[in-house]
Amino acid sequence: MDTTSVRPAQEAPDRDAVLRNVERRVLWLxxxxxxxxxxxxxxxxxxxxxxxxxxxxxxxSIMTELWFERLHAGDRVSVKPHASPVLHAINHLLGELDAEYLTTLRSFGGLQSYPSRSKDPDPVDYSTGSVGIGATAPIWGALARRYVSSVINSPSPENNNTTETATPAPGDGGGGGRVGVGRQYSLLGDAELDEGACWEAVLDPMVGELGEVVWIVDLNRQSLDRVVPEIGAGRLQGMFASAGWQVITVKYGRLLEELFERPGGDGLRRRIDAMTNPEFQRLLRCTPAQLRDRLPGDDPALRSLVATLDDATLHAAIRNLGGHDLHALRNAFDAIDDSRPTVILAYTVKGYGLASEGHPQNHSALLTADQLADLARNVGADPADPWAPFPADGPEAALCAETAERLRRPAVPASAPPAVPADFGRTPTGTKSTQAALGRALLDLTRSAPDAARRVVTLCPDVSSSTNLGGWVNKVGVWAARERRDWFEDDPETILHWRERPTGQHLELGIAETNLVGLLGELGATWSRWGEPLLPIGVLYDPFVERALEPWSFGIYAGGQSILVGTPSGVTLAPEGGAHQSITTPSVGLEQPGCVTYEPAFAIDTEWTLLAAMSRLGRPDGTSAYLRLSTRPVDQGLAAVPDDPAARERRRRQVVAGAYPLLRSADAPDLTIAAMGALVPEALAAASRLESLGTSVDVVCVTSPGLLFDAVQGRSGLAKADTWILDAAFPARRAAPLVTLLDGHPHTLAFLAGINGVRAAHLGVTRFGQSGDIDEVYRHHGLDTDSVIATALDLL
Incomplete structure (x- = not known):
């Protein structure tokens, strides 16, 4: 096992004393x-x-040592959610947060419950709060910085065709340029490692090269409700080491290390190492007399050692862990190997320095007024003036000023994202799927708008070929920190060419959707971190969008703007059957904040919505997008795209706004069918047959239920949104009973009946899928043309 144990060293006492005073002030604040x-x-x-x-x-202690002794301006830190007040306290001491904000924790418009890049008034590098996701964000931040350095900051677009190697120096984040260099730190609790997202990230092969990544685990051995019963450090050491990480353990402080050298000290070390977490935690709550009785056990040499210690030393010794020893922490940072990721397992006491320290139920416990007063006396604070600064002429104020100057970052120069065309100007013909249209649109972008195409980066969890990205991958190459030889380059039967190089624009992770969208969010945040906007597009199977939704949503919350493409979708993936078909994803997209969702029916709709979504990325007022695509081939002639340029542009605007009339009856309609995505052909076929039965029908193609709902809310004064699309797609003068139809849960479009207050029936999928051919599956779910006609006649 590749682990490193760090022993504390001595340092000049004056610096130590000043730093300890700052540490105590941080605890108080x-x-x-x-x-x-x-x-x-x-x-x-x-x-x-x-x-x-x-x-x-x-x-x-960990954050004091890190900020006041270790960090540089180029470094980034993800702070565990429940330690947000420590971050605010440090930012206040560094002059980055006015005292007036210290009274606003969890108040409206004040300091957030957990660190937030977008909502807190002081500097926050990574939003945390969703356990496990904030911890892994610096990994994806490191990859995003390396990508920007090697692709965007390379000398010219022609570098996409070079075979030269761009090798980053160890730990430098892949180069300099506008993105700079620096480490990526994660401060996380040991209980946070229970989350699978952590281990999915640790195990991804691409992560093993990120020497700038450092995780510091607050190993306090407590969760919300209890003391974790088993000693897990050895298991964690083995897991990280097996993944290729450097493991540094910081277990004991200087006092315990000195006691270990005395007669009986070996027994003291063995006793502490062997005891369970609950027993150790109980000793933290003991009086000195109880400690003298419980700590030695049946070891006479240890009992003799304990007898030589006064009460204060004994009390301090049992809680003298490495995570509270600034020197041990400093030596751990010095031992970091920049050639690979590092994890520092820092033993700590939950509640260290407080009256509640070590208590199994102290997670959200508050000090009483008397206990707070005792803390003030112990740290030299004044409860009557809790935010009093250090004396301006004192060494503590000087240290804070020195640290603030070292960590000051220059303002990020704004860089507008490249212009994205609204329309390629061609009209697809033949029979195509919306999934196939995605790959074609990306290739068209390289020809029509090379500057925009250069900012595109695509991601897949090992499904590039099966989601029609093969042509794009062949064109732009696969990103890697160092060029790797393509051993199948001369194989005539190889269709997908896997050319890995530092200027490639496609990133392939393992089959872990959480990793994919974590990186997607960080690539989508480069516009705000370094002024380098990217157009990131993540493609995965639509049935797995919900698995990825929470970390992607958190990335949007943190300012990451990206496009998530789910394909193939719905029960149109008929032979797969079972739960391998998405049902609720249309409504998921509708309900996701900060996101516009589209489900196009035709190739031209896919191009227009994709280009519109790309044009909204990488800007302060930008937004993310979710495209739900299908593998079902559809006759593109059904789209009836107008030839007239003005009429074509009108159609495009309606597509992007959320819906457009696809078929209008000559007279006022008896019925309206609103259909979405791959089921538009069934809607048109049903309309034709109903017309032959004497029922006049309008067909509206819905491309974005979310935008339509926003328009409905806007018309009611409940939201700020354009409402013109409602009059264009569902004019009141043509109001008629409504049938809605989609390859997903029917409630997604049910609100459309409220636009004009009409009777309605809603068709969709409400059960797990079935294997079979598409006609059988459609009949099973009531999506076939006959079902649409029967529903319409019943409604009428």
């Missing part, structure tokens, strides 16, 4: 921020405000 929110600020509702004083306390 973090604790007082939470106390003020819960006990001082008026709370007329009586609802608990919350906060995590104990979780903050266990991180104070």
């Amino acid at each position: 973090a604790t007082a921020i939470i106390d003020h929110a819960n006990r001082v600020r008026p709370n007329p509702t009586g609802l608990k405000v919350g906060g995590h004083q104990a979780s903050c306390a266990s991180m104070v």
Whole structure:
């Protein structure tokens, strides 16, 4: 096992004393921020405000050492959710957060519950709060920075055709340029490692090359409700080491290390190493007399050692862990090997320095007024003036000023994203699927708008060929930190060419959707981090969108703008059957904040919506998009794209806005069919047969239920949204009973009946899929043309 144990070293006492004073002030501020929110600020509702004083306390030493001794301006840090008050306390000491904000934790418009890039008033590198996702974000941030350095900051677009190798220096993030260099730190709790997202990221082969990634685990051995019963450090060491990570363990502080050298010290080490987590935690709650009885066990030499210690030393020794020893932490940082990722397992005490330290139920416990007063006395603070600064002429203020200057980052120069064409000007013919149209549109972009195409980066979880990205991959190549030989380049039967090089524009991760969208979010945030906008597009099977939704949603929350493409979708993937067919994803896209969802029916709709979605990326007012595509081939002539340029542009605007009339009856209609995606052919066929039965029908092709719902809300004054599309697609003068139809849950389009207050029936999929041919599957779910006609006649 490749692990490194670090022993603390001595350092000049003056620097140590100043740093300890800063550490104590950080502990006080973090604790007082939470106390003020819960006990001082008026709370007329009586609802608990919350906060995590104990979780903050266990991180104070780690974050003090990291910020005031280690970080540089180019570094980025993801802070565990419950330690947000520590981050705010440090930012306040560095002059990045006014004192007026320290009283606003969890208040409207104030400091957020968990660190937020988009909502907190002070510098936050990564939004956290969704356990496991914030921890992995710096991994994807490191990859995003390397990508921008090697692709966007390379000398010219022609580099996409070069065979030269761009090798990054160890730990430098892949080069300099506008994105700079620096480490990517994650500060996470040990319980956070229970999340599968952490291990999916750790195990991805691409991560093993990221020497700038450093995880620091707050190993306090407590979760929300309990002390974790088993000693898990050895297991964690083995798991990280097996994945190729450097493992550094910081277990004991200077006092314990000194005691280990005394007679009986070997027994003390063995005793602490062997005891269970609950037993150790119980010792933290013992009086010195109880410690003298419980700690030695049946070891007479250890009992003799304990007898030589006064009460204060004994009390300090049992909680003298490496995660609270600044020197041990400093030596751990010095030992980092920049050629591979590093994890530092820092043993800590949850609630260290507080009256609640070590208690199994201290997770969200608050200090009493008396306990807060005791803490103030211990750290030299004044409860009557909790935000008092350090004396301006003192060494602590000087250290804060020195640190602030070291960490000051220059303003990010804004860089407008390249212009994306609205229309390629061609009209697809023949029979095509919307999935196939995706790959064609990307290739057309390389010819029509090379500057925009150069900013496109695609991602797949090992499904490039099966989602029609093969042509694009062959054109732009696969991104890799170093060029790798394509051993199948001369194989005549090889269709997909896997040319890996530092200027490639396609990234392929393993089959882990969480990793895919985590990287997608960070690639979508480069516009705000370094002023380098990208147009990231992630493609995965639509049935797995929901698996990826939570981390993708969190990436949007954190400012990442990207396009997620789900394909193939619905029960049109008939032979697959079972749960391998998506049902709820249309409504998921409708309901996702910060995202416009599209489900095009035709190739031209796919191009127009994709281009519109790309034009909204990489800008302060930008938004993400979700495209739900199908493998079902559709006759493109059914799209009836107007030849007249003005009429064509009108159609395009309607497609992008959410819906367009595809078929209008000569007279006022008896019925309207609103259909979406791959089921538009069934709607048109049903309309034709109904016309032959004397029923006049309008057919409306819906491309974005979300945009239509926004328009409905806007018309009611409940949202800010354009409403013209409602009059264009569903004019009141043509209001008629409505049948909605989609390859997904029918409630997605049910709200359309409310536009004009008409009777309606809604067809879709409400059961798990079945294998079979598409006609059989459509009949099973009531999506076939006969079912549409029967439903329409019943409605009428």
